[in-house]
Amino acid sequence: MKAAFKQLLGGGIRQFGMVIALLALLGYFQWSTGGKVLTPTNAQNIINGNSYILILAIGMVLVIIAGHIDLSVGSVAAVVGISVALSIKDWGIPWWLGVLLGLGVGMAIGVWQGTWVAYVGIPGFIATLAGMLIFRGMNQEIGNNLSVPVPKEIQKLGAGYLPEWGPTSTNMNNSTLLLGILAIVLVVWSAFRKVAKSRRLGLEDMLPAAVYMRAAVLSVVIAYLTWLFGSGKPGTSFPISGCILLVLMIIYTFVANRTIIGRHVYAVGGNRSAAALSGVNIKHVNFLVMANMSVLAAVAGIVFVGRSTSSGPGDGTGWELDAIAAVFIGGAAVSGGVGTVVGSVIGGLVMAVLNNGLALNGVGSGKTQMIKGLVLLLAVAFDVYNKVQGRPSIFGLLFKGKSRRAAELVSEAGQEEVAEVPVAAGETAGRG
Amino acid sequence: MASGPVILEMKSITKLFPGVRALDEVSMTVRAGEIHAICGENGAGKSTLMKVLSGVYPHGTYTGDIVYQGKVVEFKDINASEAAGIVIIHQELALIPELSITENIFLGNEVRGRFGIDWGEARKRATELLARVGLRESPDEIVKNIGVGKQQLVEIAKALSKDVRLLILDEPTAALNEGDSEHLLDLLRGLRAKGMTSIMISHKLKEIEEIADSITIIRDGKSVETLDVALGGVDEDRIIRGMVGRSLESRFPDHTPKIGEPFFHVKDWTVEHPLIPGRLVCKKSEFFVRRGEIVGFAGIMGAGRTELARSLFGRSYGRYLAGTIEINGKEVHLGTVQHAIDKGIAYVPEDRKALGLNLLDTIEDTVVAAGLHKISKLSVIDPTAAHVAAEGYRKALNIRTPSVTQGVAKLSGGNQQKVLLGKWMFPEPDLLILDEPTRGIDVGAKYEIYGLIQRLADEGKGVIVISSELPELLGLADRIYTIFEGSITGVIDRGDATQETLMRLMTGTTSATAG
Numbered sequence A: 001m002k003a004a005f006k007q008l009l010g011g012g013i014r015q016f017g018m019v020i021a022l023l024a025l026l027g028y029f030q031w032s033t034g035g036k037v038l039t040p041t042n043a044q045n046i047i048n049g050n051s052y053i054l055i056l057a058i059g060m061v062l063v064i065i066a067g068h069i070d071l072s073v074g075s076v077a078a079v080v081g082i083s084v085a086l087s088i089k090d091w092g093i094p095w096w097l098g099v100l101l102g103l104g105v106g107m108a109i110g111v112w113q114g115t116w117v118a119y120v121g122i123p124g125f126i127a128t129l130a131g132m133l134i135f136r137g138m139n140q141e142i143g144n145n146l147s148v149p150v151p152k153e154i155q156k157l158g159a160g161y162l163p164e165w166g167p168t169s170t171n172m173n174n175s176t177l178l179l180g181i182l183a184i185v186l187v188v189w190s191a192f193r194k195v196a197k198s199r200r201l202g203l204e205d206m207l208p209a210a211v212y213m214r215a216a217v218l219s220v221v222i223a224y225l226t227w228l229f230g231s232g233k234p235g236t237s238f239p240i241s242g243c244i245l246l247v248l249m250i251i252y253t254f255v256a257n258r259t260i261i262g263r264h265v266y267a268v269g270g271n272r273s274a275a276a277l278s279g280v281n282i283k284h285v286n287f288l289v290m291a292n293m294s295v296l297a298a299v300a301g302i303v304f305v306g307r308s309t310s311s312g313p314g315d316g317t318g319w320e321l322d323a324i325a326a327v328f329i330g331g332a333a334v335s336g337g338v339g340t341v342v343g344s345v346i347g348g349l350v351m352a353v354l355n356n357g358l359a360l361n362g363v364g365s366g367k368t369q370m371i372k373g374l375v376l377l378l379a380v381a382f383d384v385y386n387k388v389q390g391r392p393s394i395f396g397l398l399f400k401g402k403s404r405r406a407a408e409l410v411s412e413a414g415q416e417e418v419a420e421v422p423v424a425a426g427e428t429a430g431r432g
Numbered sequence B: 001m002a003s004g005p006v007i008l009e010m011k012s013i014t015k016l017f018p019g020v021r022a023l024d025e026v027s028m029t030v031r032a033g034e035i036h037a038i039c040g041e042n043g044a045g046k047s048t049l050m051k052v053l054s055g056v057y058p059h060g061t062y063t064g065d066i067v068y069q070g071k072v073v074e075f076k077d078i079n080a081s082e083a084a085g086i087v088i089i090h091q092e093l094a095l096i097p098e099l100s101i102t103e104n105i106f107l108g109n110e111v112r113g114r115f116g117i118d119w120g121e122a123r124k125r126a127t128e129l130l131a132r133v134g135l136r137e138s139p140d141e142i143v144k145n146i147g148v149g150k151q152q153l154v155e156i157a158k159a160l161s162k163d164v165r166l167l168i169l170d171e172p173t174a175a176l177n178e179g180d181s182e183h184l185l186d187l188l189r190g191l192r193a194k195g196m197t198s199i200m201i202s203h204k205l206k207e208i209e210e211i212a213d214s215i216t217i218i219r220d221g222k223s224v225e226t227l228d229v230a231l232g233g234v235d236e237d238r239i240i241r242g243m244v245g246r247s248l249e250s251r252f253p254d255h256t257p258k259i260g261e262p263f264f265h266v267k268d269w270t271v272e273h274p275l276i277p278g279r280l281v282c283k284k285s286e287f288f289v290r291r292g293e294i295v296g297f298a299g300i301m302g303a304g305r306t307e308l309a310r311s312l313f314g315r316s317y318g319r320y321l322a323g324t325i326e327i328n329g330k331e332v333h334l335g336t337v338q339h340a341i342d343k344g345i346a347y348v349p350e351d352r353k354a355l356g357l358n359l360l361d362t363i364e365d366t367v368v369a370a371g372l373h374k375i376s377k378l379s380v381i382d383p384t385a386a387h388v389a390a391e392g393y394r395k396a397l398n399i400r401t402p403s404v405t406q407g408v409a410k411l412s413g414g415n416q417q418k419v420l421l422g423k424w425m426f427p428e429p430d431l432l433i434l435d436e437p438t439r440g441i442d443v444g445a446k447y448e449i450y451g452l453i454q455r456l457a458d459e460g461k462g463v464i465v466i467s468s469e470l471p472e473l474l475g476l477a478d479r480i481y482t483i484f485e486g487s488i489t490g491v492i493d494r495g496d497a498t499q500e501t502l503m504r505l506m507t508g509t510t511s512a513t514a515g
Helices: A002-008 A013-032 A040-065 A073-091 A095-120 A124-143 A152-159 A174-201 A208-230 A240-258 A260-270 A272-276 A282-308 A319-329 A341-360 A365-389 A394-398 A404-431 B046-053 B078-083 B101-105 B119-132 B148-161 B178-193 B205-211 B236-244 B305-312 B337-342 B352-356 B363-367 B383-396 B413-425 B443-458 B470-476 B499-506
Strands: B006-017 B020-031 B035-039 B062-068 B071-073 B086-089 B166-170 B197-201 B214-219 B222-228 B262-272 B280-290 B294-298 B319-327 B330-332 B345-348 B431-435 B462-467 B479-484 B487-493
Touching (some): A040 A073, A040 A152, A040 A240, A040 A282, A040 A319, A040 A341, A073 A124, A073 A282, A095 A124, A124 A282, A152 A240, A152 A282, A174 A208, A174 B383, A240 A260, A240 A341, A260 A272, A260 A282, A272 B352, A319 A341, A341 A365, B006 B046, B020 B035, B020 B197, B035 B178, B035 B236, B046 B062, B046 B086, B046 B166, B046 B197, B078 B086, B086 B148, B101 B119, B101 B148, B119 B148, B178 B205, B214 B236, B222 B236, B236 B499, B280 B462, B280 B487, B294 B305, B294 B470, B294 B499, B305 B345, B305 B431, B305 B462, B337 B345, B345 B413, B363 B383, B383 B413, B413 B431, B413 B443, B443 B462, B443 B470, B462 B470, B470 B499, B479 B499, B487 B499
Parallel strands (some): B035 B197, B166 B197, B294 B462, B345 B431
Antiparallel strands (some): B006 B020, B062 B071, B262 B280, B319 B330, B479 B487
């Protein structure tokens, strides 16, 4: 039973903790606002109003896993936004060409930043702090400090909904319904596949019941979300920006977990020297994560100008901090090597729900910021605390009584301390 | 000299690390005004003993008593031992390169004036201290601008500034050239004449013979004997015999080597230190490895064994100056680690945690980390293949873990070493370079690792074993090269090798090459 419970969490106890936190927040706000949070319109607003931050978080988690930081994403998004808006307005190019051009600008900026960080060896903090200034200024130079409107096709990317079609007897948006059904089929199919594979390989440590159980829980959640997003007023559905986010999540989760470059990003962040001695081209990895971040910042910038219907000189201010906060709340380690795409998106959603719920409760922006700051601080404090103790997570502690493994970890960490902490402390003292 | 009053007595010091007994009832007695040398092979426990003495390992983390100036002392940290007049100078100098000599000398011990630091007074005292250690440099000189030898003197000046009564030097001459070493030894003699007590750890037996009044020999974490130089009869041979001690036990699986043709040749290999221009870490090294052969590399720490191995492994250390590598008669250029791996070379580093493993990874992720292309198509990894490979090694190498999805951080040292070996067996190399493959692991796991190494050789691979433990090399290697200060000083077949001959070649005692 204990083992099944543990497998239900799917290994990522920290992420599971974030999901619990998210659910708790949703539940609390739903209660305190008298049911205003989990309504179709509000849910759609949460996604539409935060998808660009969540897109940034996807790129940022890779940057942070590799041991860097990117402070320029807001400015990059802004310069991309103004490029897209102006090129369509002044040059009369079609909207999709404008989007491609925007992505190209993002890629060029990525090459610029990646080169400084990876090949010149400027720390990401400095290179992107410079980028933050450079690209903010560039946005204002190009746009003359003015707001430039974007065509409605691009507005759809940021604030549009999936089309309505088919019978109205479902009482739902049929696109959303279809999406939800597909997702559930996928979840169930992959659960069966996983169990079949483990049978074939003869893995003893895998409990089919836990896998099915997990799939069932996930299916129920998807079904609920499908209903929530699909049953709003006609014309609304799961937002297009949310679809972009989902596609990116799937792609980047795959890249992070299943591709060589993905493994290399974790290797560089986890132990640079060991990675170098394993044949990993560290400069190459650093270049790619930085360049990729700017491309995703471009996507975020385009989605945002779509939502706000125009590109302005103040776009993207402070986004980098929201994205970084999302990543750390989502379980990434400050020292690199740890973090997941899904966790970061969940971390971003925690912030989003916090914003939304507090606003619905009539809490002022001052207090909201203070609360968000404290949440970030506590999340990372847990992480640092656990790092020192050699434990994976504070959420491991929550399950200490229930999980034998967590208890073992604690005792092992205790032993380790005797051997290593005094050495480090002594060395520091010796130098001082 | 050795007849002064006892200033320090360490009684039955025992220090445990998880799974390793680093010090086992070690005792030593130091008399006031003498230079007391501590000798022993690498890993014998010399540095650990000094860390216990200086409070790096605080009281309570070891058992036994330290009696200093007649009183039992319980240092809780290095500041406590310094306050008592015990100062340790580590092998790695603890100077801040960007600061001046004066600033370094008084770092953490600043001369206070009425307003902040009294730099005038500090400078004056620094000048006096520099005169005492015989260093003719301006006290305002930036430390990074003076050589290593002079930096060592600054360290001693810093120690003197703290009113030191017992000076501990860990391998003080390891990084120095002959002239600087000579100067340092003279300085120590001068300090002795003024009544200073020093403890010196050194591998350079000639120096010890020259300067020490008494010598404590440590072997395998136990204090073996203390030699009084004044009584006579103490020479390098005598010290070596003490360090090497007991005969070889049967700690190795039986093995009949099946040695084939030479396939890996290194010629004229010359490499410069990555940071110090002009300092060569490999000097025209030449050697070869045959198929199915286990080749040992012996040398004291810092002799350049690891540097040689890593410079061969895709130039991952130092600056390449000259030399060629031939594999199967063809010259190859291994510019990056990936090239080296592609050409069938694997290097298993000595420092498992710092260089070998990503401690955040699971066992299965670790095992495939150096050969991801083997389990991927179009750069997409097949996690099942990783799992299958890891399961294979778990059985073949007897890695004791409930699951290969477990994190490597949770394994014992021996099992971590097996995982690391698995990681480097996975790319199927022809030549494996194992750097200290049994460091910090228990005897049982050592036996298993030896068996693995022999199995790899029997599969026709060449295996290079770098080890500080001579018994290990004698028991395992078919042929042993000795390295001293970056040069290969000799090569000896297993049958002809003894610990004494190896130790002589390793310490540069004799220039004669055998084999």
